[in-house]
Amino acid sequence: MTLYKLKKTDEFSSVFSFRKRFYGEWLFANIMPNQQNHHRYGLVVSKKVAKLAVRRNYMKRVLRELLRTQASVTVNGYDVVLQVRKAFRHNDFQAVQRDLTLLLTRLKKASPVS
Template identity: 50%
Template sequence: MNTAQSFRLNKKSKLIKTDEFSSVFSFRKRVFTKYLVIHYQPNALTYPRLGLVVAKKIAKLSVDRNYMRRVLRECFRLQQHELNALDLIVQAQKKFTKQDFLTVKQEFAMLVEKLNRRTNEHTQKPQLNEDNAIA
């Protein structure tokens, strides 16, 4: 396979430490859909990082929580090259099963587009030209 991009999910692409999670949650920026909430914060790296939260309140059985985490990791793995350099925490809002897989995948892709639009708006600086210059 000769592609320029690797779709592997490296260890460095994961948020693990409590401080990293706390930092993203305290930044207080988020986007959400029926099944997912994504908390985000720009990072100083050149790649996005992922943290996952699937609470027992959402899915009682560990089998279900692990399945949900696996699906969310897969969605991130496939979309990571389209994301800006952000720290993301994907939080499950509602339990989903194998029947909902395509819906969750579509919601994740939609949220990635929304995140890119939002972060591009904030990172672009207004350019001054001769008409806008202050004398």
Template identity: 40%
Template sequence: MVLPSYAFERRARLLKTDEFSSVFNFRKRVSGRYLVFHYQSNELAYARLGLVVGKKIARRAVDRNYIKRVMRELFRLNQHQLPGVDLVIRPHMIFGRSEFTEIEQEFIELVSKLQRKLTIQQEPQ
């Protein structure tokens, strides 16, 4: 039995502006109370992550960095459930340590919602 790798490798990251722009221009998204997932299928066998946390959402850099750290960790633990997709996560509102379990639940719900949408899109018509 081969266990999935839980590493967050460089190849699993969106780094270039063009990669972010193509996901945003694709205009597909799923959203919850705290988070919005913008997504676009890719030809790779793995998911890639990009994060956008603006000053409008979290004024202090400490808060923005905490949000990004939590999103990276949740993606790292759940990346084996995602098909080949480019994913940009953008928070709707600021959250802290007290809302972590709520954010974790929402992340898992959005991943399953995303999986359902992707399987519907891939079915022949």
């Protein structure tokens, strides 16, 4: 599965300013409809969540891998920015995976394109 990314600051800003959110225990998703027939993802892990860059990078790697493997629960026609609400480590992997699956399922149900 190809993972389309939000890369530019303007792309992230437009999703944040749209102000549509879904909350989970570990993550929350900011969403905005796009004019494409595929989804685009952006990841945000703030310094408030994890001070060390090593931990922030670990969380982003885990989320990228989970998104890549969640091909069956893709959200077409949306830009999605996932933000980490609280820091997680290796032993929290299953809980984060469940949380992401629930978020993507809720987004898919809300999606008029799917």
